[in-house]
Amino acid sequence: MNNQKKKGGLFAGVISGIVMILAGTILLWWNEGNNVRNIRTTNEVEKNVVEIVSDSDPAQYAGQLVAVGGRFTTLDEQLSDELFQMSVHTPALRRVVEIYQWEEDSDTDDDGDTTYTYEKVWKEGLIDSSAFAQSASHQNPTSSPYDSETWYAEKVTLGSYRLSSQQIKQLGTDKSLAPDAEDVKIPDGCTTYGVYLTDAEDINKPEIGDFRISWKYNDWKELSLIATVSDNSFITYTSTSGKKVNYVTEGVHTAAEMIADMRAADKMMKWAMRLLGAMLVIFGYTALISPLTKVASFVPLLGNVINGALFVVMFLIGMTHSLLIIAIAWFRFRPVLGILLLAACAAMGVLAHLLMNKRRAAAA
Numbered sequence: 001m002n003n004q005k006k007k008g009g010l011f012a013g014v015i016s017g018i019v020m021i022l023a024g025t026i027l028l029w030w031n032e033g034n035n036v037r038n039i040r041t042t043n044e045v046e047k048n049v050v051e052i053v054s055d056s057d058p059a060q061y062a063g064q065l066v067a068v069g070g071r072f073t074t075l076d077e078q079l080s081d082e083l084f085q086m087s088v089h090t091p092a093l094r095r096v097v098e099i100y101q102w103e104e105d106s107d108t109d110d111d112g113d114t115t116y117t118y119e120k121v122w123k124e125g126l127i128d129s130s131a132f133a134q135s136a137s138h139q140n141p142t143s144s145p146y147d148s149e150t151w152y153a154e155k156v157t158l159g160s161y162r163l164s165s166q167q168i169k170q171l172g173t174d175k176s177l178a179p180d181a182e183d184v185k186i187p188d189g190c191t192t193y194g195v196y197l198t199d200a201e202d203i204n205k206p207e208i209g210d211f212r213i214s215w216k217y218n219d220w221k222e223l224s225l226i227a228t229v230s231d232n233s234f235i236t237y238t239s240t241s242g243k244k245v246n247y248v249t250e251g252v253h254t255a256a257e258m259i260a261d262m263r264a265a266d267k268m269m270k271w272a273m274r275l276l277g278a279m280l281v282i283f284g285y286t287a288l289i290s291p292l293t294k295v296a297s298f299v300p301l302l303g304n305v306i307n308g309a310l311f312v313v314m315f316l317i318g319m320t321h322s323l324l325i326i327a328i329a330w331f332r333f334r335p336v337l338g339i340l341l342l343a344a345c346a347a348m349g350v351l352a353h354l355l356m357n358k359r360r361a362a363a364a
Contacts, residue, residue, distance in 0.1 A: 016108070017287030024280030025325055031273035032329030038266040041243040042259055049226060051255050054159025058232040065237050065245075067255035068158065069224030075155035081215065083146075084197065085185040086177065091153040092218040094173040098122040100206040101140040104132050122212065124148055141209045145199075158223065162233045163248075167225060170248040173216040224253040274326070282318030289314060316351055 045065065052061055054070035072091075079093040080086065086095075103121045108114045116133045125148075129140035150173070156163040176195045186197065193203045193212075200210040226247040227234035236246040247258060323344055 014288055017284045020280045020284030020287065021321070022284075024277045024284060024322070027273060027280065028277035028322055028325040029329050031270060031277060032326055035266065035270045036330075037239075037241040037243050038270075040241045041239040041245065042262050042266065044239045044241070045226065045237070045245055045262075046255075046259050049255050049259075054161065056160060058160055058229055061229045062231070063229065065226070065228050067224070067226045067258060068161070069222065069252040069254075070159055071222050072156055072158045072163070072220070074153045075157065076153040079151045079153060079217075081149070081151070083185070084179070084213070085183060086179060086215050088177055088215075088217050090217040090219065091156045091168055092150065092171045092173050093177075094150040094216045095146075095148055096124060096214045096216060097144060097146045097148045098124050098212050098214075099126060099141060099144055100200070100208055100210045100212075101127050102129055102132070102138040102208065103127060104129075104138070106133075120206075120208065122206075139208075145211060146213060158225075160232065161229075163225075164227075164234050164246075166236065166246055167227070167234060167248050170246075171218045171220065171223075172250070173218050175217050175219040177215040177217050179215070220250045222250070222252050224249055224251065224258060226255065226258055274322075277325075278319065278322040281322050282315055285314040285318045285321070286311060 049065050049067050050061065051067045054068050056068075074089065074091045078087045078089045079091075081093065081095050084095075086093075100120060100122055103119050103123065104127075105117045105119065106114050107117070114133075118132075118134070118138050126142065126144060127140050129135050129138055132138050152165070152168050156168050156171075178195045179192050179197050181192050184192065184197065186192065187199075190197055190199045192198075195214050196203060196212040197214075198206075198210065198212040200206040200212065203210075203212065206212075225234065226237070226245060228237045234246070236244045238244050247262065249258060249261065253261075327344075
């Protein structure tokens with residue numbers, strides 16, 4: 001029975017390796033194409049955007065891509081969560097309902113054996129514990145007495161212009177609104193604690209199934225945006241690359257500053273996706289050789305050395321694979337960069353080949 005389990009575990013490791021390699025390859029390819037489209041879009045926006053003032057005549061800029069900033073006004077008197085009688089003057093109000101519940105985490109070793117751990121956490125939304133490996137001893141509630149919800153003002157103006165509903169929904173809700181015990185409607189069995197309304201007897205020592213509710217709202221005073229003027233409002237700009245731009249940010253900023261922020265966000269995403277894709281590919285190749293590492297671990301003294309060498313080789317192969325995908329993706333759009341990356345791939349491939357030959361010679 002043990003042998004069957006080990007064989008199944010090793011086989012599962014190989015399958016997971018193939019899945020990770022495929023997933024990493026797809027992610028790397030998509031990311032490079034998406035990055036090219038992002039670069040072209042920001043360049044296009046930089047070329048075509050017109051900076052205007054918020055009290056200008058909308059008819060003068062109809063159909064044009066504009067950058068505008070200033071102090072905005074919420075015409076509605078206030079937004080309210082009528083269920084709890086929480087009100088505030090803001091363009092965006094959010095009720096956040098969190099449930100104290102079990103969260104499962106898993107870790108699979110080289111043999112394919114999986115260990116499950118459980119932690120109690122405050123989480124928005126219900127976690128389905130019926131699929132847990134140890135569901136009998138880690139049961140979560142199946143329903144919530146209240147749901148999270150967000151309310152938006154209908155009329156928000158920026159000088160002569162009115163924000164679209166899409167732009168209003170981009171306004172962040174970062175500011176906490178503490179419930180006033182004298183004004184808020186407190187359900188039976190609940191109490192207020194700081195910024196929370198909760199049914200926990202002690203919010204610092206909650207029990208599974210307890211809930212806590214908090215409220216967040218937007219307290220911006222000024223904003224800036226990049227979008228296309230339509231009547232006295234704005235619509236999304238679609239670039240020739242197919243990317244959509246309807247950018248809203250807090251504070252008053254120039255077009256150049258907003259475009260720089262867009263480029264910084266794109267760059268951060270590009271490198272994050274590159275890292276994630278490369279790690280998936282590298283771990284995938286490492287999982288593929290799990291049978292070899294298992295066998296090598298039984299070799300006295302040299303086992304760790306052999307496994308270390310195998311990992312270095314798989315790391316180089318994984319990096320070569322990742323760079324090759326990036327190079328092919330960029331070769332279509334940036335031939336010079338593509339050629340340089342292909343050269344780097346070739347160099348790493350040669351290095352991996354030399355290391356493998358060296359390892360074979362040492363084993364012989």
